[in-house]
Amino acid sequence: MRHRLKGLSDTELALLAKDGDSSAFEEIYDRHASGIARALASYAGPDRDILDDLTQEVFFRVIDSLTSYVPSHPFPHWLYTIALNVGRNHIRRRSKVISVDPRELDSISSDQDPIGDWSEEIIEVTLIRLVTHLPDHMREVVSLRIGSGMPYGEIAEVLGIPEGTARSRMHHAVRILREKVGVLISRREIQ
Amino acid sequence: MNENIDIEHVLKRYRSDPSSKVKRSVLSRFIHTFDSRSSVGFWKRPIPLYVATAIVVIAVGLSFFAGRKMFQQELRPTVLYETVPEGDVITTQELKWEVARNDLL
Numbered sequence: 001m002r003h004r005l006k007g008l009s010d011t012e013l014a015l016l017a018k019d020g021d022s023s024a025f026e027e028i029y030d031r032h033a034s035g036i037a038r039a040l041a042s043y044a045g046p047d048r049d050i051l052d053d054l055t056q057e058v059f060f061r062v063i064d065s066l067t068s069y070v071p072s073h074p075f076p077h078w079l080y081t082i083a084l085n086v087g088r089n090h091i092r093r094r095s096k097v098i099s100v101d102p103r104e105l106d107s108i109s110s111d112q113d114p115i116g117d118w119s120e121e122i123i124e125v126t127l128i129r130l131v132t133h134l135p136d137h138m139r140e141v142v143s144l145r146i147g148s149g150m151p152y153g154e155i156a157e158v159l160g161i162p163e164g165t166a167r168s169r170m171h172h173a174v175r176i177l178r179e180k181v182g183v184l185i186s187r188r189e190i191q
Numbered sequence: 192m193n194e195n196i197d198i199e200h201v202l203k204r205y206r207s208d209p210s211s212k213v214k215r216s217v218l219s220r221f222i223h224t225f226d227s228r229s230s231v232g233f234w235k236r237p238i239p240l241y242v243a244t245a246i247v248v249i250a251v252g253l254s255f256f257a258g259r260k261m262f263q264q265e266l267r268p269t270v271l272y273e274t275v276p277e278g279d280v281i282t283t284q285e286l287k288w289e290v291a292r293n294d295l296l
Contacts, residue, residue, distance in 0.1 A: 020225035026218055033214065037207035048210070055209045059217040063224050124205045127198065146202040174198045181196065 010075040018066050029059060032076070036083050039147025042131045042139050043087030054090055058083045077158050080148050084140055084158075091136075123181075130180045131173075138173040141166050
């Protein structure tokens, strides 16, 4: 049953799910849950519990509004638009800003080797935390890029901006992240 | 070191699989939501024309026969009352005769 669904596009699956096909919806979940969580990490940071809650909220919203989905746009565009809205709402709701303090990083990497040997996981977590501090217009491009892997043309379509603007925002975001990572590494070297 | 990091690649590699609890919860919500909708849909589904026609015909038929029976029961005593002198006691045979005579007249 599930094997048959593997060959279908996201939009075809969404139309089946819209008719109540739970196997089609499960296939959609399996394809996108991880990407949605990664996109949401741009807003919420790497906290697994929060990411679980937000991912669940995204899919709950999808279920609640699935009957209104029309395939005029690819399903992933619709799905990630919902994810961005959930991420933005989370930003509004949260009272405490996630801090990027080198001492906080110490607690994460207490059993790690010196800076030059930061594990991939520590680098990923550090970068995700830094992404949460980007300006909104950059963060949403980064979120879509790392979550869905959409090409810039599709990201531009989802956000309603020119493709060049999407590329430019991603370029600036990466530059800022590179600088911030450099600062954090320098601080650790001083310590 | 930072200059060597492919930022986008590292971010895309970030492992973010939601827990199995989330999947269970989401699928459960899906099944519950669509089961509810299908139940509601059943009751909202239009009744086929032939079913509606059959119901109306049966209702009209039953009403007609019930009414006719009641009418007949009410009519005969009235006719008898008019044709049989007050205070007379009549037998069943006489009653039949009275009814037959009334029909002839």
